[in-house]
């Protein structure tokens with residue numbers, strides 16, 4: 001891009017992930033003069049690939065409300081394939097979980113005691129998707145350019161100063177220049193930029209969850225369903241093919257995500273409980289190889305695979321949990337993934353980002369030109385994002401505690417499905433969406449918090465007995481009853497749930 005970015009804009013957005021690009025496209029359609037900058041260059045590898053029914057509901061809403069009709073097609077696998085088969089994605093029919101025990105090949109029984117499959121759609125056409133982010137994010141940035149929005153890659157903010165307006169000193173292709181804008185949106189997906197330019201700190205202190213991730217993309221990974229069938233594991237009553245889902249292998253110390261794309265690429269990552277900072281000082285290769293050795297069926301999954309050309313190596317995260325001290329300030333706001341993150345279990349990131357975009361756009365549209373009102377609404381946005389991170393943390397932390405005991409994990413995870421069903425129902429009924437995961441619903445928050453306390457009592461310093469687990473499962477079943485339109489925890493379902501997004 002040879003054009004000089006040195007101009008006056010209404011809004012500067014930093015970070016051209018899907019969130020930054022969609023925000024730029026919406027604001028442009030609302031008549032704002034927008035500039036989007038990206039420190040890297042598309043196409044680029046990115047993680048965070050598995051969408052959900054809530055993400056898709058919001059995508060459809062944003063597409064309709066802000067006149068981006070082509071965006072609508074990406075909210076279902078069928079319409080995505082019809083409109084843009086060249087942009088790689090995968091079918092995601094639901095959430096699947098398989099429990100592995102150290103030293104043993106995966107085994108289960110006809111009641112699926114070590115499996116849990118929760119369908120989120122009725123067929124492949126209506127299905128959610130796994131987004132190949134390199135493709136999808138590059139497509140969105142091209143749309144940004146098509147709409148005539150000023151887009152500058154390989155561009156970073158060095159310094160920012162706000163008087164009447166913002167003056168950003170930026171490094172653009174290794175040359176220093178200035179951008180002037182009335183407002184700034186941080187969509188960079190981490191707190192680092194705001195820390196650098198405004199001194200806004202992030203911390204992990206408040207989180208119950210403590211996890212790290214090691215991941216990459218692979219080719220030539222056998223299909224999990226075929227592996228199960230080879231072992232004569234009954235799969236006839238599965239609600240969908242687990243390879244077409246967010247497939248999770250549950251270990252004692254964490255879990256694995258397996259997200260398949262239609263070109264047979266597989267996103268594979270370990271997410272490990274690091275409460276005792278066990279992994280902090282271990283080399284990545286050692287962690288990876290030790291886990292493969294410990295779990296024979298996981299080793300079988302990867303043994304003949306090849307690292308995909310991109311990223312071409314195994315990547316490692318720092319501790320995943322982080323939260324900025326504030327979401328907004330005078331003349332700026334940050335999108336949810338910049339504000340904070342908990343853990344990819346339950347694939348809540350994309351939906352959280354989209355629900356943040358929805359709120360931020362509303363605030364700006366309603367209050368542009370009135371800083372006091374804008375900040376009042378951003379305060380409400382901040383409360384929402386912080387509340388959403390808190391409930392996600394509670395739900396995910398309980399999962400890590402229960403991973404060694406699959407029946408308990410199964411019961412605990414139903415709290416997430418109850419919260420998400422409640423939220424989907426609000427949206428399907430066209431009620432005001434409130435907070436993501438209904439984190440503004442006091443009954444849901446209390447249900448999750450009380451259950452967490454009960455769980456800790458149950459497993460503190462001891463292995464839960466079968467009786468303990470039965471009692472806890474009954475307790476959760478009773479607590480989720482007001483939201484349970486999907487027959488969750490009904491013994492007759494044998495851990496196979498046909499469809500949690502109920503139609504009304």
Ligand SMILES: Cc1cc2nc3c(=O)[nH]c(=O)nc-3n(C[C@H](O)[C@H](O)[C@H](O)COP(=O)(O)OP(=O)(O)OC[C@H]3O[C@@H](n4cnc5c(N)ncnc54)[C@H](O)[C@@H]3O)c2cc1C
Nearest residue numbers: 015017018019038039048049050188189337344347349350
């Ligand atoms: C290990 C892991 C697994 C995940 N799995 C899932 C999942 O399965 N499903 C799900 O829903 N969510 C998942 N997430 C969350 C998901 O990654 C995020 O919700 C999503 O990427 C947010 O998108 P974004 O556009 O806000 O940010 P990003 O995707 O992080 O994009 C930010 C962009 O900003 C650019 N940038 C960074 N710094 C600067 C700067 N200083 N100046 C300019 N540009 C900058 C980056 O290059 C990047 O292009 C996962 C997260 C992690 C860590």
